[in-house]
Amino acid sequence: MAHSLHPQEWVTQYADALYSYTLPRVNDQALAQDIVQETFLSAWKAREGYKGEASEKNWLFAICRNKIIDHYRRKSTDIMVHIDQDNTEDRYFGEPGHWNQQDEPADWRNAADGEVERKEFYQAFEGCRKKLHDAQQSVFAMKYLDDLDSAEICKTLGITPSNYWVLMHRAKLQLRNCLEKNWINPK
Amino acid sequence: MHCKKATFLLSKREENKLTWLEQVQLRTHLGLCGACKHFEKQTMIITCLVKEIRQKETLPENIKQQIQSQLR
Numbered sequence: 001m002a003h004s005l006h007p008q009e010w011v012t013q014y015a016d017a018l019y020s021y022t023l024p025r026v027n028d029q030a031l032a033q034d035i036v037q038e039t040f041l042s043a044w045k046a047r048e049g050y051k052g053e054a055s056e057k058n059w060l061f062a063i064c065r066n067k068i069i070d071h072y073r074r075k076s077t078d079i080m081v082h083i084d085q086d087n088t089e090d091r092y093f094g095e096p097g098h099w100n101q102q103d104e105p106a107d108w109r110n111a112a113d114g115e116v117e118r119k120e121f122y123q124a125f126e127g128c129r130k131k132l133h134d135a136q137q138s139v140f141a142m143k144y145l146d147d148l149d150s151a152e153i154c155k156t157l158g159i160t161p162s163n164y165w166v167l168m169h170r171a172k173l174q175l176r177n178c179l180e181k182n183w184i185n186p187k
Numbered sequence: 188m189h190c191k192k193a194t195f196l197l198s199k200r201e202e203n204k205l206t207w208l209e210q211v212q213l214r215t216h217l218g219l220c221g222a223c224k225h226f227e228k229q230t231m232i233i234t235c236l237v238k239e240i241r242q243k244e245t246l247p248e249n250i251k252q253q254i255q256s257q258l259r
Contacts, residue, residue, distance in 0.1 A: 011255045019246040033250050040254050089191055097189030105225035112232055121236055144237045150202050161202075169198035176229045 005047055005056055010040055014057060018064050025068050025141045027129055035071065039064040069156060072142060075134035076157045082135050083163055088170040092177065103177060108184055121183055128178035136171040143168065188216045193223045197230065 006013075018039060023032040043063050050059060092103040099105070112118055129137060138157070142148045148156075154164050193216040196209055205213065217224050 007258050010258065011251050015246045015251050015254065016244065020242060020244040023244050024240045024242065033246065036246060037250065037254050037257075041257060044258050093189075093191040097191035099190050099222050104222040105229055107221075107225055108229055108232060112236055118236065122240065122242075125233075125237070144234060145240065147238075161204075165195075165199050165202065165204075168201075169195055172198060172230050172233070173194065175233060176226065179233070180229075 004052075005043075005050055007044060007047060010043070010060070014060055015040075017057075018060065021061070022064060022068060025145050026071055027126065027137065027141075031071070035064065035067045038067055042067075072138035073157065075138045076159075079135040079157060079159060079163070079167070082133050083166055086133075086170060088173055092173055105176060106180060106184065108180075111184055121179070124179055124183035124186075125175075128175050128182060131178060132171055132174060136167055136174075139164065139167045140171050140175075188212050190216075190220060190223050193217070193220065194226050197223070197227055 015036060018036045019032060022035050023029065026032050026035065039060060043060055046063075054062065092100060094100050112121055129140070132140065135157075139153060142153045142156070143150075150161060150164050153159075154161055159167075193213060196205060196213045199205060199209075200213070217227060
């Protein structure tokens with residue numbers, strides 16, 4: 001029965017796994033739930049065309065993945081406007097290019113060594129990530145969660161390598177600043 | 188070199204795109220600048236922790252039921 005699907009078991013078997021995969025990538029519960037739902041519906045509509053080349057599970061994940069990529073693309077339509085208007089660097093660096101005193105990175109020491117500390121990191125990280133603009137969130141997820149290389153990311157989003165570095169770099173500047181305030185030194 | 192440039196080169200380095208001269212300049216700067224050295228370490232910490240995000244999530248029951256009813 002290599003070519004058969006079992007749609008009645010999809011939800012029990014794969015719903016949580018697909019949701020766990022999607023949520024960290026889109027960082028929004030409602031949206032992640034929509035994507036999982038759309039994945040199952042698309043799969044249902046395409047079930048006649050299933051040839052059994054991939055396992056049922058991989059086939060569903062591939063559909064889900066495409067939906068996530070669509071989401072990254074949608075969030076990046078105005079990417080160039082952001083690149084031009086963003087002044088992240090000027091927020092943290094004064095003249096002549098030195099860190100502003102209040103923004104100087106501190107020593108995090110062994111901040112992430114313990115289990116509790118890590119948990120706190122993920123909580124802070126979730127909030128800090130939401131403060132990035134949409135295009136940055138997409139690029140960040142593609143790079144660090146999907147492990148895509150920069151060439152693939154540039155191709156998917158239609159940006160140049162230098163646009164990509166600038167986006168990533170600004171995302172890192174903002175994230176580390178936010179994490180230092182909310183995770184390392186919470187008030 | 189100043190910190191603004193050095194941090195940019197650190198990000199660029201992740202893509203292995205530094206010229207030989209940039210590598211030397213960056214290394215020199217990091218040897219002298221504690222803040223940028225911390226920046227370097229921090230971005231590594233963030234990268235490592237983010238790659239380990241493996242939370243097990245549960246799709247809410249009502250949504251599961253809703254989907255189940257649509258698959259027939």
